[in-house]
Amino acid sequence: MRLLLVESDQAAAQALIKTLRQGGITVDHAHTGHEAIDMLRHYDYDLALTELTLDDMEGNEVIRRARKTQIQTPIIVLSTLGSAQAKIKAFHAGADDYITKPFDSEELLARLQAVLRRSRGFSTTVVTIGPLSLDLNAKSASIDGHHVQLTGKEYAILELLVLRKGNVLTKDAFLNHLYGGIDEPEMKIIDVFICKLRRKLQQFGAGHLIGTVWGRGYVLREDSKAVTTEASHEQAKISPSVLQPSF
Numbered sequence: 001m002r003l004l005l006v007e008s009d010q011a012a013a014q015a016l017i018k019t020l021r022q023g024g025i026t027v028d029h030a031h032t033g034h035e036a037i038d039m040l041r042h043y044d045y046d047l048a049l050t051e052l053t054l055d056d057m058e059g060n061e062v063i064r065r066a067r068k069t070q071i072q073t074p075i076i077v078l079s080t081l082g083s084a085q086a087k088i089k090a091f092h093a094g095a096d097d098y099i100t101k102p103f104d105s106e107e108l109l110a111r112l113q114a115v116l117r118r119s120r121g122f123s124t125t126v127v128t129i130g131p132l133s134l135d136l137n138a139k140s141a142s143i144d145g146h147h148v149q150l151t152g153k154e155y156a157i158l159e160l161l162v163l164r165k166g167n168v169l170t171k172d173a174f175l176n177h178l179y180g181g182i183d184e185p186e187m188k189i190i191d192v193f194i195c196k197l198r199r200k201l202q203q204f205g206a207g208h209l210i211g212t213v214w215g216r217g218y219v220l221r222e223d224s225k226a227v228t229t230e231a232s233h234e235q236a237k238i239s240p241s242v243l244q245p246s247f
Contacts, residue, residue: 002046033056047075048073
């Protein structure tokens with residue numbers, strides 16, 4: 001999950017970023033409302049989390065402007081204001097959820113997952129596509145009941161593919177999702193991750209779920225056999241030595 005945090009208080013932002021990253025979330029930080037709106041326009045975030053009190057405008061105004069420009073990113077308000085009126089005002093502006101401070105970190109992460117899940121059209125924490133089941137809470141995957149051992153990066157890629165099933169995702173999208181623009185490796189690393197992920201899924205006969213759309217990126221469909229996968233061709237392009245490191 002890649003999230004935009006909108007918070008003008010630097011100390012509060014750093015504490016929250018630490019909590020979110022410990023929960024496996026890639027976080028970008030906007031200090032002002034104007035910066036947040038610009039980032040929402042230019043980057044594809046799974047969620048946005050905004051404080052109501054910002055240096056340049058109210059968080060509700062950020063939400064209103066985002067919705068006015070057709071930005072569909074789910075936005076959650078985080079605030080010390082717990083009155084019904086404050087919550088109603090935020091929901092009328094276009095907020096998807098409202099969390100009051102102080103909050104429990106586990107509850108925050110669960111609420112984020114719930115909003116993301118609903119925004120993608122899934123009603124439960126276990127998402128099933130064909131033989132593949134993904135437990136969003138446990139961050140684990142299984143094929144027909146068989147557990148698939150994945151690294152953190154491999155799971156993050158599979159989660160992104162599952163939550164955006166049917167959408168072709170570019171290598172840039174994967175890099176942004178995994179690294180958020182910080183110390184990004186070369187783009188070919190995505191081919192390596194996909195190749196390793198396919199191999200693990202193929203152990204249980206499900207490597208075909210991840211399809212390659214040449215010149216564009218990768219896609220997950222319930223039956224990706226209709227998509228030109230040619231996984232063997234990809235593996236031929238990648239040196240065996242490149243596949244050795246553990247990510």
